[in-house]
Amino acid sequence: MALLLDQQFAPLPDNNEIATKTFLESVSHLPPFFDCLGSKVFAPIKADINGNITKIKAVYDSDPVKYETLQQILLVEKSIHGSEWPKVGATLALMWLKRGLRFIQVLLQSLADGERDEDNPNLIRINITKAYDQALKRYHGWIVQKVFKAAQFAAPCRSDFLKALSKDQEVAEEECLAKVRQFLINFTANVDAIYEMYSTMNAELDYLV
Amino acid sequence: MALLLDQQFAPLPDNNEIATKTFLESVSHLPPFFDCLGSKVFAPIKADINGNITKIKAVYDSDPVKYETLQQILLVEKSIHGSEWPKVGATLALMWLKRGLRFIQVLLQSLADGERDEDNPNLIRINITKAYDQALKRYHGWIVQKVFKAAQFAAPCRSDFLKALSKDQEVAEEECLAKVRQFLINFTANVDAIYEMYSTMNAELDYLV
Ligand SMILES: CCCCCCCCCCCCC/C=C/[C@@H](O)[C@H](CO[C@@H]1O[C@H](CO)[C@H](O)[C@H](OS(=O)(=O)O)[C@H]1O)NC(=O)CCCCCCCCCCC
Ligand SMILES: CCCCCCCCCCCCC/C=C/[C@@H](O)[C@H](CO[C@@H]1O[C@H](CO)[C@H](O)[C@H](OS(=O)(=O)O)[C@H]1O)NC(=O)CCCCCCCCCCC
Numbered sequence: 446m447a448l449l450l451d452q453q454f455a456p457l458p459d460n461n462e463i464a465t466k467t468f469l470e471s472v473s474h475l476p477p478f479f480d481c482l483g484s485k486v487f488a489p490i491k492a493d494i495n496g497n498i499t500k501i502k503a504v505y506d507s508d509p510v511k512y513e514t515l516q517q518i519l520l521v522e523k524s525i526h527g528s529e530w531p532k533v534g535a536t537l538a539l540m541w542l543k544r545g546l547r548f549i550q551v552l553l554q555s556l557a558d559g560e561r562d563e564d565n566p567n568l569i570r571i572n573i574t575k576a577y578d579q580a581l582k583r584y585h586g587w588i589v590q591k592v593f594k595a596a597q598f599a600a601p602c603r604s605d606f607l608k609a610l611s612k613d614q615e616v617a618e619e620e621c622l623a624k625v626r627q628f629l630i631n632f633t634a635n636v637d638a639i640y641e642m643y644s645t646m647n648a649e650l651d652y653l654v
Numbered sequence: 655m656a657l658l659l660d661q662q663f664a665p666l667p668d669n670n671e672i673a674t675k676t677f678l679e680s681v682s683h684l685p686p687f688f689d690c691l692g693s694k695v696f697a698p699i700k701a702d703i704n705g706n707i708t709k710i711k712a713v714y715d716s717d718p719v720k721y722e723t724l725q726q727i728l729l730v731e732k733s734i735h736g737s738e739w740p741k742v743g744a745t746l747a748l749m750w751l752k753r754g755l756r757f758i759q760v761l762l763q764s765l766a767d768g769e770r771d772e773d774n775p776n777l778i779r780i781n782i783t784k785a786y787d788q789a790l791k792r793y794h795g796w797i798v799q800k801v802f803k804a805a806q807f808a809a810p811c812r813s814d815f816l817k818a819l820s821k822d823q824e825v826a827e828e829e830c831l832a833k834v835r836q837f838l839i840n841f842t843a844n845v846d847a848i849y850e851m852y853s854t855m856n857a858e859l860d861y862l863v
Contacts (some may be wrong), residue, residue: 485863486798486801487795488698489697492698582694587807588805588808591804591807592805595800596797596801599797
């Protein structure tokens with residue numbers, strides 16, 4: 446479980462304001478995860494998420510004090526960009542990044558909850574579909590949805606996926622799932638807080654790609 | 655036709671040896687072309703082709719004399735990389751790049767030849783399928799083939815495609831096609847010569863992605 450679990454997200458502070466620097470450190474460990482899925486089909490997804498992180502990092506680095514928290518990023522960019530906002534800058538990058546994070550969260554939660562296709566117990570397609578439906582589908586036009594449907598056949602089987610989460614160490618399935626549950630505590634809290642911030646600040650968009 | 659035609663490939667020299675520098679200059683105008691297709695679905699393809707060009711350029715820049723022609727790149731890399739070759743370095747990058755170039759060539763040739771689906775005269779799917787079958791399909795596993803099938807629905811219609819080739823200038827269709835034919839002369843000769851070089855040097859691979 447080295448891969449995910451040694452890289453726990455920080456606990457959410459009482460005021461729900463996420464420190465940009467810590468957040469960027471934590472999410473930077475996620476893209477390599479797509480390599481573990483064992484297919485080059487996921488390279489464009491990895492690239493998209495990497496692009497989001499790079500964009501947010503560039504804004505942060507331009508003024509680490511001004512952009513100390515994710516909330517400050519949205520506030521400052523709103524005041525800078527006028528009517529272009531929120532489809533601009535780190536606000537847009539984080540809008541999409543949070544959807545990828547939600548996808549990962551729902552997928553892991555569904556596995557941790559033991560949700561399975563009884564006819565294909567070693568496939569994770571049912572968990573992937575759930576994650577996709579909740580996190581991404583509504584933002585994808587029919588062509589990208591079709592592409593996704595095709596691409597999910599490249600997903601690893603359940604046992605290989607859990608092994609990849611454990612960085613190929615032999616770990617008992619239950620032990621791995623217990624660590625997933627542990628990881629999900631802070632991760633889910635962070636993702637929820639980001640969603641809430643977008644909702645509160647009226648920064649959510651629902652255009653299709 | 656600014657987009658393609660102002661960027662003609664150089665005529666093939668008598669000895670068929672393509673100058674790396676000129677070649678890189680010419681192909682560098684192709685990736686922006688994918689933006690004209692009007693869908694973000696093509697971004698991963700653009701990124702893949704850009705990656706090939708960057709890799710070849712890096713090798714060239716490391717020693718412009720040693721790598722003066724494409725043929726020298728293959729010869730030198732073969733001697734440097736031993737049994738890893740040809741699945742390595744600029745040799746691998748050019749192996750894939752030439753398939754993308756072949757795709758573009760067959761697509762344009764098919765349009766120039768007036769091949770059409772009589773039932774859908776304003777679609778270019780029949781031309782895209784031909785290009786895909788000839789240039790790429792055999793190197794794609796079934797999942798990537800399925801992804802391609804889905805992605806091609808994002809292709810522009812014939813009239814928009816020709817307009818994009820003309821950089822949105824209003825040009826009569828026949829005039830545009832005449833320029834495509836003009837462009838194809840040197841372009842096809844260059845692509846053919848690269849294929850021949852891979853064949854002669856036993857540098858072609860047929861593994862699937
Ligand atoms: C030869 C063959 C030809 C085939 C051609 C293939 C074409 C394939 C196309 C597939 C698309 C790849 C995924 C990327 C999709 C992206 O289009 C979307 C929107 O992307 C956002 O767009 C914004 C502008 O609107 C900004 O540019 C954002 O960038 S910005 O930083 O500049 O602001 C950017 O992230 N992101 C998404 O939908 C996010 C996707 C997250 C995925 C999460 C995990 C899923 C795991 C799946 C497991 C089964
Ligand atoms: C949320 C949604 C989830 C969906 C996930 C989406 C997944 C989509 C995956 C689609 C694949 C995108 C296209 C890229 C395919 C690439 O995998 C292949 C091989 O790519 C090569 O691989 C080598 C190693 O084997 C080296 O890395 C090469 O790199 S190296 O430079 O490092 O040596 C690299 O080019 N290139 C290809 O097949 C080439 C493709 C050329 C295409 C030409 C034009 C086609 C136009 C089509 C018009 C209709």
